[in-house]
Amino acid sequence: MNLVDDLTAGDRRALARAISAVEDGGPEAAAVLAELQSRVGKAAVIGFTGPPGAGKSTLISAYITHLRRAGRSVGVIAVDPSSPLTGGAVLGDRARMASHIDDDGVFIRSLAARGHLGGLSAAAPFVVDLMDAAGFDVVIIETVGTGQSEVEIAGLAGITVVVFAPGLGDHLQAIKAGIMEIATVLVVNKGDSPLAAATAAHLYAALHLNAGGHREVPIVTTTATTGDGVGDLAETIAGLLSVRPPSPADAPRRLRRMLAALAAENLKEKLLRGTNPEIDSICDEVRGGRLGLAEALRQLARIA
Amino acid sequence: MTKRHRIVLAKMGLDCHDTGIVIVAQLLRDHGFEVIYLGLHNSADAVVKAALQENADAIGISFLSGQHMTQVRLLIEAMARQRMQVPVFCGGVVPREDAAELQKMGVAEVFFPGTLGPEVVARVSGVLDRGRAA
Ligand SMILES: Nc1nc2c(ncn2[C@@H]2O[C@H](COP(=O)(O)OP(=O)(O)OP(=O)(O)O)[C@@H](O)[C@H]2O)c(=O)[nH]1
Ligand SMILES: [Mg+2]
Numbered sequence: 001m002n003l004v005d006d007l008t009a010g011d012r013r014a015l016a017r018a019i020s021a022v023e024d025g026g027p028e029a030a031a032v033l034a035e036l037q038s039r040v041g042k043a044a045v046i047g048f049t050g051p052p053g054a055g056k057s058t059l060i061s062a063y064i065t066h067l068r069r070a071g072r073s074v075g076v077i078a079v080d081p082s083s084p085l086t087g088g089a090v091l092g093d094r095a096r097m098a099s100h101i102d103d104d105g106v107f108i109r110s111l112a113a114r115g116h117l118g119g120l121s122a123a124a125p126f127v128v129d130l131m132d133a134a135g136f137d138v139v140i141i142e143t144v145g146t147g148q149s150e151v152e153i154a155g156l157a158g159i160t161v162v163v164f165a166p167g168l169g170d171h172l173q174a175i176k177a178g179i180m181e182i183a184t185v186l187v188v189n190k191g192d193s194p195l196a197a198a199t200a201a202h203l204y205a206a207l208h209l210n211a212g213g214h215r216e217v218p219i220v221t222t223t224a225t226t227g228d229g230v231g232d233l234a235e236t237i238a239g240l241l242s243v244r245p246p247s248p249a250d251a252p253r254r255l256r257r258m259l260a261a262l263a264a265e266n267l268k269e270k271l272l273r274g275t276n277p278e279i280d281s282i283c284d285e286v287r288g289g290r291l292g293l294a295e296a297l298r299q300l301a302r303i304a
Numbered sequence: 305m306t307k308r309h310r311i312v313l314a315k316m317g318l319d320c321h322d323t324g325i326v327i328v329a330q331l332l333r334d335h336g337f338e339v340i341y342l343g344l345h346n347s348a349d350a351v352v353k354a355a356l357q358e359n360a361d362a363i364g365i366s367f368l369s370g371q372h373m374t375q376v377r378l379l380i381e382a383m384a385r386q387r388m389q390v391p392v393f394c395g396g397v398v399p400r401e402d403a404a405e406l407q408k409m410g411v412a413e414v415f416f417p418g419t420l421g422p423e424v425v426a427r428v429s430g431v432l433d434r435g436r437a438a
Contacts, residue, residue, distance in 0.1 A: 012357065016357055016359040017359055019359065020310075024308075082338075083333060083334070086334050086335060086336045087308065088333035088338060088339070089337075089338045090329045090330065090333045090339045091338060091339065091341065092343075095341055095342050096343075098343065101354060102349070102350070102353075108357055109357055110340050110358060112338045
């Protein structure tokens with residue numbers, strides 16, 4: 001038996017090892033990748049994003065409780081940032097989901113972003129595939145606490161829940177932020193705060209300004225710490241999923257995204273390392289005004 | 305993409321002081337480790353199950369409440385039950401006379417109060433690098 005056979009048969013240890021294999025890009029990774037593609041496309045993929053401290057992890061934990069009551073198994077991918085200086089990371093999301101540790105229907109994996117920008121890690125789309133193949137009904141992804149431009153999750157998840165909380169910025173920031181535009185559902189968490197209603201009103205106004213009123217995005221107020229409103233969120237997501245269920249087209253799209261991320265990182269590393277004479281000469285040509293940017297990009301893409 | 309050391313850090317039992325272990329988490333992060341921090345009040349089975357899901361290379365626990373002997377024994381038993389074999393590190397307020405007994409139970413390194421950061425990093429790395437070479 002190989003890793004992929006084992007993990008599809010429900011072996012959680014094999015799943016954990018396979019995730020490390022693709023994350024580290026080790027020798028097992030290529031084999032795992034190849035075997036996986038015929039076994040994916042069944043899981044509903046739900047992203048949670050939003051500013052640091054908005055309550056994403058706490059809310060996911062409360063949402064898992066609802067999913068489990070409905071009998072659905074859940075895989076969670078929790079991404080936290082890596083230090084740009086040392087490459088190390090403190091991954092703290094799962095501490096907020098500790099109440100599910102005894103439940104075999106829940107599997108949580110923390111990923112460090114490892115230098116990947118955009119709120120995810122380069123391996124994240126692949127870990128979605130692994131959890132999908134392992135048979136989880138729902139795969140939840142928590143992005144790093146995002147500023148304004150980490151919108152990559154929208155390409156990976158079928159449903160993107162953008163979590164805000166009172167006191168983490170005003171409505172002007174919400175309008176500026178790209179994360180408003182990727183929301184399938186908007187959540188105002190920390191509903192126990194006296195400012196929650198005002199935050200919801202600001203978001204409502206910002207939404208209708210931004211989308212010109214064309215897009216109906218539900219706004220749900222929750223208090224993740226008590227569970228208030230989390231049932232409404234679960235129902236809202238279930239309703240959206242029934243309109244757009246997971247499709248076989250999702251997995252090839254994820255594969256494409258992963259390849260895009262890896263190709264970009266590969267090229268970036270080669271460019272920044274500065275040890276490739278061909279790349280050096282392209283840079284010199286651009287600097288000397290002899291080579292246009294568009295042509296330089298074409299040549300660089302061929303090298304990578 | 306390269307392999308990084310992944311270590312699960314947790315507090316077990318009733319002990320509710322996490323200042324020390326959070327400092328160790330930052331220290332290890334600053335030396336390139338990926339630290340999965342589980343927070344307070346974890347049971348032995350919870351620590352081991354989290355370490356399995358995270359495919360961790362090591363487990364680190366810290367104690368201030370004098371429960372280290374009982375809790376470490378529970379942890380080692382849970383690891384045997386769940387067939388998990390990784391080095392265990394133990395730190396906090398642990399008296400020196402308990403070190404031998406802890407190591408006999410299977411703890412790889414014991415850090416006494418006052419151990420300096422660089423030494424912690426060096427000893428943890430040493431054990432993990434030896435494990436990898438083996
Ligand atoms: N009062 C209140 N506090 C909350 C609520 N939800 C979360 N919190 C608290 O907010 C803090 C941050 O919660 P997290 O769940 O860690 O937030 P996060 O968005 O996952 O944070 P990052 O992953 O660091 O970006 C914690 O102290 C939570 O207990 C809520 O509904 N009400
Ligand atoms: Mg979080």
